[in-house]
Amino acid sequence: xxxxxxxxxxxxxxxxxxxxxxxxxxxxxxxxxxxxxxxxxxxxxxxxxxxxxxxxxxxxxxxxxxxxxxxxxxxxxxxxxxxxxxxxxxxxxxxxxxxxxxxxxxxxxxxxxxxxxxxxxxxxxxxxxxxxxxxxxxxxxxxxxxxxxxxxxxxxxxxxxxxxxxxxxxxxxxxxxxxxxxxxxxxxxxxxxxxxxxxxxxxxxxxxxxxxxxxxxxxxxxxxxxxxxxxxxxxxxxxxxxxxxxxxxxxxxxxxxxxxxxxxxxx
Amino acid sequence: xxxxxxxxxxxxxxxxxxxxxxxxxxxxxxxxxxxxxxxxxxxxxxxxxxxxxxxxxxxxxxxxxxxxxxxxxxxxxxxxxxxxxxxxxxxxxxxxxxxxxxxxxxxxxxxxxxxxxxxxxxxxxxxxxxxxxx
Numbered sequence: 001x002x003x004x005x006x007x008x009x010x011x012x013x014x015x016x017x018x019x020x021x022x023x024x025x026x027x028x029x030x031x032x033x034x035x036x037x038x039x040x041x042x043x044x045x046x047x048x049x050x051x052x053x054x055x056x057x058x059x060x061x062x063x064x065x066x067x068x069x070x071x072x073x074x075x076x077x078x079x080x081x082x083x084x085x086x087x088x089x090x091x092x093x094x095x096x097x098x099x100x101x102x103x104x105x106x107x108x109x110x111x112x113x114x115x116x117x118x119x120x121x122x123x124x125x126x127x128x129x130x131x132x133x134x135x136x137x138x139x140x141x142x143x144x145x146x147x148x149x150x151x152x153x154x155x156x157x158x159x160x161x162x163x164x165x166x167x168x169x170x171x172x173x174x175x176x177x178x179x180x181x182x183x184x185x186x187x188x189x190x191x192x193x194x195x196x197x198x199x200x201x202x203x204x205x206x207x208x209x210x211x212x213x214x215x216x217x218x219x220x221x222x223x224x225x226x227x228x229x230x231x232x233x234x235x236x237x238x239x240x241x242x243x244x245x246x247x248x249x250x251x252x253x254x255x256x257x258x259x260x261x262x263x264x265x266x267x
Numbered sequence: 268x269x270x271x272x273x274x275x276x277x278x279x280x281x282x283x284x285x286x287x288x289x290x291x292x293x294x295x296x297x298x299x300x301x302x303x304x305x306x307x308x309x310x311x312x313x314x315x316x317x318x319x320x321x322x323x324x325x326x327x328x329x330x331x332x333x334x335x336x337x338x339x340x341x342x343x344x345x346x347x348x349x350x351x352x353x354x355x356x357x358x359x360x361x362x363x364x365x366x367x368x369x370x371x372x373x374x375x376x377x378x379x380x381x382x383x384x385x386x387x388x389x390x391x392x393x394x395x396x397x398x399x400x401x
Contacts, residue, residue, distance in 0.1 A: 056348040064354035196356035
C-alpha cells in the first residue's frame with residue numbers, strides 16, 4: 001500500500017509540481033506576481049474538491065464517456081493558455097503594460113486547471129481508501145514521501161531552466177514549457193481512442209527497450225513531455241501538429257515583418 | 268482579404284468538427300464484454316476477444332471503494348467509481364495476451380485479455396447489433 005501510494009502520488013502529482021517549477025522560472029523573467037500563483041493554487045484546490053464531489057456523476061454522462069470529454073476539453077484549454085501566456089509574456093518584455101495583468105491571469109488559470117485535473121485522481125484514491133483504518137499510516141507516509149520526491153524534482157527542474165536560460169539559450173524555459181504543453185495536449189488522443197471517438201491504429205515503434213514507460217525515468221518524461229513509448233501514428237501526428245503550432249505561434253513575434261506590431265503597441 | 272481569411276478559417280474549423288462528429292467510429296456498434304470487480308478481484312479474470320476487432324468493455328465496480336482499470340499492454344486507464352460502471356473500447360488487436368490490473372489494488376485485481384480466433388462460449392459477451400459497423 002505504501003509503495004502503491006507513492007507511485008500513484010508521483011504519477012498524478014508530478015505534473016503539478018513541474019508546471020509550478022516552470023511558472024516560477026517564467027515568473028522571475030517576466031514578473032508574474034506571486035499572489036497570482038497563490039490564488040491559482042488555491043483556486044485549483046477548490047476546483048479539485050468540486051470536481052471530486054461531482055466526478056462520479058460526470059463519469060456516467062454521455063454513455064459513460066463524460067469524464068474523458070471533460071478531460072479532453074480541459075487539456076486543450078490548458079494547451080492554448082500556455083501558448084497565450086508565452087506569447088503575452090514575450091510582448092511584456094517589450095512593452096511592460098496592460099498585458100501583464102492578462103499574463104498573470106493565464107498563469108493562475110494554468111496552475112488552477114492543472115491542479116484540478118491531476119489532483120482529482122489522487123484525491124479519489126486517497127479519500128476512497130481513507131476509511132480503511134489499516135491503511136491510514138501507509139497513505140500518510142506515502143503522501144509525505146511522494147511529496148518529497150516531487151518537490152526535489154521540481155527544484156531541480158527550476159534550477160535547470162534558470163541555468164539553461166542564462167548559459168545556453170535565453171528562451172530555454174519557454175521551449176521546455178512548449179514541450180510540456182504538447183505532452184498535455186497529446187493526452188487527448190489516448191482519451192479519445194479510449195472512448196472510440198478516434199480510430200485505433202497499431203503502434204509505429206516501441207521504445208520500451210530504451211526507456212520503459214512505467215519506470216521512474218518514464219514517469220518523469222511522461223510528466224514533462226508526455227512521453228509515450230509505443231505511440232500510434234495518430235498520436236505521433238497529433239503531437240507533431242501541437243508542437244509545430246506551438247513553435248510557430250511562439251516564434252512568429254520574432255519575425256522582422258512582425259516588428260511593426262511592437263511599435264504599434266508601444267505607441 | 269482579412270475577412271475572407273477569417274471566413275475560410277471558420278469554414279475549416281466547422282468542417283473539421285462536422286467530419287469528427289459524423290466519422291463512422293462514433294456511431295459504430297461494437298461487441299460488448301462485461302467484467303465485474305468484486306472484493307478487488309476481476310470476474311472473469313480472463314476475457315477472450317476476437318483478433319482485429321474493436322470491442323466495448325463494460326466494467327462494473329461492485330466494491331465500496333474506487334478502482335482504476337489500468338493496462339500498460341492496452342494503453343488504457345480509467346477510474347471506476349463505487350457501484351458504477353465504466354466503458355472502455357479496446358482493439359483492434361493481434362493475437363496474444365494483454366494484461367490489465369486495478370491500479371489501486373495491483374496485487375489482487377488482475378486480469379488478462381486473450382485475443383484468440385477460437386472463442387469458447389463466454390456468458391459475458393453481448394454480440395454487436397445489426398446497424399452500424401466500421
